[in-house]
Amino acid sequence: MSATDYRNLAISAGLVGLVALMPFYASGYVMTLAVTVAMFTVLATSWALFSGPTHYISLATAAFYGLGAYITGLGIDHLPYWTLPLIAGVAGAIVAALVGVATLRLSGVYFVIFTLGLAELIRQLVTFAQVQAGRQGFYVLTSISETMIYWQLVALAAVVWLVGWLIWRSRLGFALRIIGNDETVARHSGINTAQAKVLLFMVPGAAAAIVGAIMAPRYVYIEPSMAFGPILSFQVVIMALLGGTRRLWGPIAGVIPFTLLWEVISGNMPNQTYLLLGVAFLLIVYVLPGGFVGLYEKALHRWREGRAA
Amino acid sequence: MKRRTALKLTTLAAALSVAGLGAAQAQDVIRIGAAAPKTGGLAGGAEVTHWPAIRLWVEQTNAAGGLQLDSGPATIELIEYDDQTNPQQTIQAVTRLATQDQVDLILSPYGTGLNLAAAPIFDRLGYPQLSVTNITDQMPQLSQQFPNMFFTLGTTSAFAEDTVRLLAEMRDAGQVGNRVAMVNVADAFGIELATVARGVLAEEGFELVYDSSYPLGTQDLSTVVDGARNSNPDAFIAWSYPPDSFAITEQAMIQDFDVPFYYTAVGTPFPAYWGRFGEAANNILGPGGVNADDPRFQEFAAAHQELMGQGPDYWASATTYASMEILGQAIEDIGSVDRDAIAQHLRENTYDTVLGPISFNENNNNEAFWTVGQWQDGVFRGVASRGREGAVEVRLKEGWD
Amino acid sequence: MFIIITGLLLGGTYALIAMGLNLQYGVARIMNLANGEILVAGGLAAFWVYTAGQVSPILALFLVAPVAFAVNWLLYRIMLEPLVLRAKSRGALEVDSILATFGLSFIMIGIALMIYGGGYFNYSYLSTRVQIFDSSFALNRVVAFALAALIALALWLWLSFTRPGMTLRAVAVSPENARLVGIDVRRVSALAFALGGAITAMGGALISMFVTLDASTDGVIFTMKALIIVIMGGVGDIRGTVIAALLLGIAETAVGALISPGLTLAAAYVLFLLVLLFRPQGLFGRTTL
Numbered sequence: 001m002s003a004t005d006y007r008n009l010a011i012s013a014g015l016v017g018l019v020a021l022m023p024f025y026a027s028g029y030v031m032t033l034a035v036t037v038a039m040f041t042v043l044a045t046s047w048a049l050f051s052g053p054t055h056y057i058s059l060a061t062a063a064f065y066g067l068g069a070y071i072t073g074l075g076i077d078h079l080p081y082w083t084l085p086l087i088a089g090v091a092g093a094i095v096a097a098l099v100g101v102a103t104l105r106l107s108g109v110y111f112v113i114f115t116l117g118l119a120e121l122i123r124q125l126v127t128f129a130q131v132q133a134g135r136q137g138f139y140v141l142t143s144i145s146e147t148m149i150y151w152q153l154v155a156l157a158a159v160v161w162l163v164g165w166l167i168w169r170s171r172l173g174f175a176l177r178i179i180g181n182d183e184t185v186a187r188h189s190g191i192n193t194a195q196a197k198v199l200l201f202m203v204p205g206a207a208a209a210i211v212g213a214i215m216a217p218r219y220v221y222i223e224p225s226m227a228f229g230p231i232l233s234f235q236v237v238i239m240a241l242l243g244g245t246r247r248l249w250g251p252i253a254g255v256i257p258f259t260l261l262w263e264v265i266s267g268n269m270p271n272q273t274y275l276l277l278g279v280a281f282l283l284i285v286y287v288l289p290g291g292f293v294g295l296y297e298k299a300l301h302r303w304r305e306g307r308a309a
Numbered sequence: 310m311k312r313r314t315a316l317k318l319t320t321l322a323a324a325l326s327v328a329g330l331g332a333a334q335a336q337d338v339i340r341i342g343a344a345a346p347k348t349g350g351l352a353g354g355a356e357v358t359h360w361p362a363i364r365l366w367v368e369q370t371n372a373a374g375g376l377q378l379d380s381g382p383a384t385i386e387l388i389e390y391d392d393q394t395n396p397q398q399t400i401q402a403v404t405r406l407a408t409q410d411q412v413d414l415i416l417s418p419y420g421t422g423l424n425l426a427a428a429p430i431f432d433r434l435g436y437p438q439l440s441v442t443n444i445t446d447q448m449p450q451l452s453q454q455f456p457n458m459f460f461t462l463g464t465t466s467a468f469a470e471d472t473v474r475l476l477a478e479m480r481d482a483g484q485v486g487n488r489v490a491m492v493n494v495a496d497a498f499g500i501e502l503a504t505v506a507r508g509v510l511a512e513e514g515f516e517l518v519y520d521s522s523y524p525l526g527t528q529d530l531s532t533v534v535d536g537a538r539n540s541n542p543d544a545f546i547a548w549s550y551p552p553d554s555f556a557i558t559e560q561a562m563i564q565d566f567d568v569p570f571y572y573t574a575v576g577t578p579f580p581a582y583w584g585r586f587g588e589a590a591n592n593i594l595g596p597g598g599v600n601a602d603d604p605r606f607q608e609f610a611a612a613h614q615e616l617m618g619q620g621p622d623y624w625a626s627a628t629t630y631a632s633m634e635i636l637g638q639a640i641e642d643i644g645s646v647d648r649d650a651i652a653q654h655l656r657e658n659t660y661d662t663v664l665g666p667i668s669f670n671e672n673n674n675n676e677a678f679w680t681v682g683q684w685q686d687g688v689f690r691g692v693a694s695r696g697r698e699g700a701v702e703v704r705l706k707e708g709w710d
Numbered sequence: 711m712f713i714i715i716t717g718l719l720l721g722g723t724y725a726l727i728a729m730g731l732n733l734q735y736g737v738a739r740i741m742n743l744a745n746g747e748i749l750v751a752g753g754l755a756a757f758w759v760y761t762a763g764q765v766s767p768i769l770a771l772f773l774v775a776p777v778a779f780a781v782n783w784l785l786y787r788i789m790l791e792p793l794v795l796r797a798k799s800r801g802a803l804e805v806d807s808i809l810a811t812f813g814l815s816f817i818m819i820g821i822a823l824m825i826y827g828g829g830y831f832n833y834s835y836l837s838t839r840v841q842i843f844d845s846s847f848a849l850n851r852v853v854a855f856a857l858a859a860l861i862a863l864a865l866w867l868w869l870s871f872t873r874p875g876m877t878l879r880a881v882a883v884s885p886e887n888a889r890l891v892g893i894d895v896r897r898v899s900a901l902a903f904a905l906g907g908a909i910t911a912m913g914g915a916l917i918s919m920f921v922t923l924d925a926s927t928d929g930v931i932f933t934m935k936a937l938i939i940v941i942m943g944g945v946g947d948i949r950g951t952v953i954a955a956l957l958l959g960i961a962e963t964a965v966g967a968l969i970s971p972g973l974t975l976a977a978a979y980v981l982f983l984l985v986l987l988f989r990p991q992g993l994f995g996r997t998t999l
Contacts, residue, residue, distance in 0.1 A: 281813025
C-alpha cells in the first residue's frame, strides 16, 4: 500500500466516523432520511461493484433484500438478533452464487430479464411455502431503534467500501475490468470469467440480504408483497447509474441527490414519483451516460488540460 | 463522500419545501396528516374506501364551521401523502408529517401491513394511531408494544368464525349441505383468514372438498373456479382481494357455478361490485356490511355520493368515517389538540358514530363491528355482527340469471 | 379438455401481448420494456371509450390501433433512433434501450396516473357463457382468442407474401445485408416498432374485456410474460411466439389445475429459466420471421 492509499483510508474512516455521529445532532426527520440514504448507499455501492465493471444490469436487489427481511422475520423469535444479519449475509451469498452459476453465462437482456423475474419467483415460492405452513407474514416486534438501524447500515457501508477497494486492487478486480471491456479478450488471456463474475455477484447478493435483515425491525410486519417489492431494484439501478459506476464513490453521488429529490417530490407532488424515476432513466441514457462521475471526470480532464495549456 | 454537507442540504431542501405550508399555520387551524396509497397495489381499494371517507368528514366539518376548541372554532386542514403502497414510503411520509409539517394528528394508513409498518413511528413520535383497515389477531401484543394504537374494524378470527358460523346455522336449518370449497389469495390477509376458517370448518363438522390458494395478482382465475366447481360443493368461500373478487365472480357466472352460499371477500361490499354484476350479485355474501336502514348511515351514504361523486363501500368506508368522528369528538371534548389527552380519551370514552356507539376495550379494540354482509336487491346489508344491531335475515343464493 | 381449452384461450391473449414485442425486438432491435405499459394504455383507452360512449371494445380497436401506431412511430423516431445510431455494438444498444424504455415505462405510468388515478378499471362486455365440449367459457375470451388468431394470421400473411413484409424479414435476419440490397433499414425499423406497438395496444384493448387493470402495477407483469414468451419462441419468430404463448398458457393452466394455482407464476419462471439455459435461441431455434 502506498502513502496515498493510507491517506485515502484515513480520510474515509474519518468521514464515516463523522457520519456515524449524526444521530447526536440531527432531527428525527433527517434521521429517517439518513436511514434511507444509508440503505441505498449500501445497496447501490454493492450493486455497482458487480454491475459497473461487468456491464450486467442486475434487477435482483429486491430478491436478496426480501430474503434478508424474511430471515429476520423467521429467526427473530428463536435466535439472538445479532446473528440474523450474519445468517442473511451467508444465505444471500449462497443464493447469489447459485443464481450466478445458472445465469451469468447469459448476456445482455437475458440476464436483465432473469434477475427481474427472480424476485418475483422467490416471492411466489415464499408465498407458496407460507400457504403450506398456514402462516401469514411475520411480526418483528423488537426494541431496535432507528438509530441502531442507522449505525448498522453505516458500518455495513464502510465494509462494502473496504471490500470494493480491496477488490479494485486485487487480481479479481483486474480480471473484471477486462471482462467489462471485452469478454472474449479476457477469456483468451486465461481469465476464468465465469468464476470471476460469480464471485463478484455474491457481494451485492450478500449486502442486499444483510440490509434486508437490518431493515426488517423497522417494518414490524414482513410479508412477501412488501419484502420483495420490485421498485427497490429499479431505484438501486437508477441511483448507481446516476452517480456513475466507474468510481467507488460514484453511487453515493447518485444516492444522495436522488433520495432528496424523491423525498421533495413525494412531499409536494406525491403522484409524480414515477415520472421522476422515468425522467432520471432518460437523463442517464441521453445526457449523463457516465453519471455524475463521468461529469466530474470530464471537468477534471478539462481543468487539467486548461492548466497544461 | 460529501455526505455531511449533503445531509445539511437535505434539511435545507426539506425546510424550503414546506416553508409555504408552515407559514400558514395559525391557532384556528387543526392540521391533520394522512399517508395512504394513491398508487401501487392497494391504491384501488384506498380510492374507494379510505380517501373519500376522510375527505368527506373534513369537508363536512369545515362546512359546519370546524371543531369547537377552548380557544374558539378551528377548521381542519388535511395534508395528504401517497405512500405508494410501500412501507418504506409510509414510514417516511408519517415522519415527514410529524417533524416537517408538524401536524396535530396523523391518520392511520390503509391496509394491515402498512398500518403495522407505521406503528413504531406513530409510537415514537407520540401520535395516537386510530387504525381502521387493519385486521389482525395480534391486538393484545400490539397494544402492549404500542399503547396508543387502536383498532376499529375487528379481528381476523371474528370474520372467519362468523362466516363459518353463519354457514353452520344455514346447514342446521337444512338450507345448505355439508360440502365446502374454499380458496384464498396467497398473502397475509388471505392466508390468515383461510387458516382460521379451516379450523372452524373442521370444528363445525364441515367437509372441506376443495382448498386452494392463488398468488396475489393472478389474472386468470378460471382454473380456481373450475376446481371449486368440480368438487361439487354446497358452499363457496373466497378470501379474495378486489381484482380477484371481481374475476372469481365473473368466472363463477360464466361456468354457472351455482351454490346456495357464495362468499367473496374484499371488494364485494364496493358499490362497483353491484354496478358490475347487477342482479346476478343478488344474495352474494362478503365481509362487513352495514345497517342500511339506519338513517345515520343513509345520510352518510347520500353525502358521500353527493360530495365525493361515488357511493361508500358497505364495509370500511363507514368505519373510516366513524374514526374521523371519534377523533373530532375527542378533540372537542378535550378542547384542544393534546395528543396524550386524546389517546387517554379514546381509552375511556364511548363515541357516537355513524355506525352507532364505539368504545375500546383493554386491548384498544373496538368490540362492536359487522362481520358478514350480503347483497340484497342493490344494498349490501349486514347479516352477522359482533355487538351491532340491525342484522337482516340471510338469504340463499339462487343461480346467476 | 377444460385445461387445454382454458390454456389455449389464455395462450391466445399471451400471443397478442408477445407478438408486438417480438416485432419490436426482432426487427427494430429494441428491447421495449415499456411494452406492458403500451398494453395497459390500450386497455385503458378501450375502457374509456366503452364507459364514456358505450363503444364496443372491438370497434375501439380501429381507434386504438392507428393511434398506437402513430405514437410508437414517433417514439421510435424521436427517442430510440438516436440510440440505434450512436450504438457501437448490439450490446451497447441493448443496455441503452433497456434503460431508455424503463424510463419510458415509468413516465407512461406517471401520465396514466395523472389521467386515470390509481383505481381499478374493469367493465362488463360480452361476459356471457359459451359451451365448448361440456365446459363453459366466457364469450369475451373466445372472441379475444379469435381476434388474436386473426391478427396473428394477418401478420403472418403480410410478412410472408407482401413486399413490405419481406423487407421486414430481411431486416430481422440481417440489417447490414438488408442495407446492401437497398432497403431503408431505418424506415423499416420504425415501421416494425410502430406495428409492434399497435398490435400490443390492440391486445390491451381486447384483454381489458376480461382482466381488471390498474394504471401502476400491471404493465410490468405483462412485460415479463411477453419477454418470457418471446425468448421461449425465439427472437424474430412470429410462429414460434404464437406456439410458445399457447404452450405457456397450457402449462400455467395445467399446473394451476393439477398441482396448485399457487405455483402458476413460479412455473412460468421455471419454464423460462429452463429455456434460457438449454435453448437460448428459443424452442424452435430459428431467427427468421
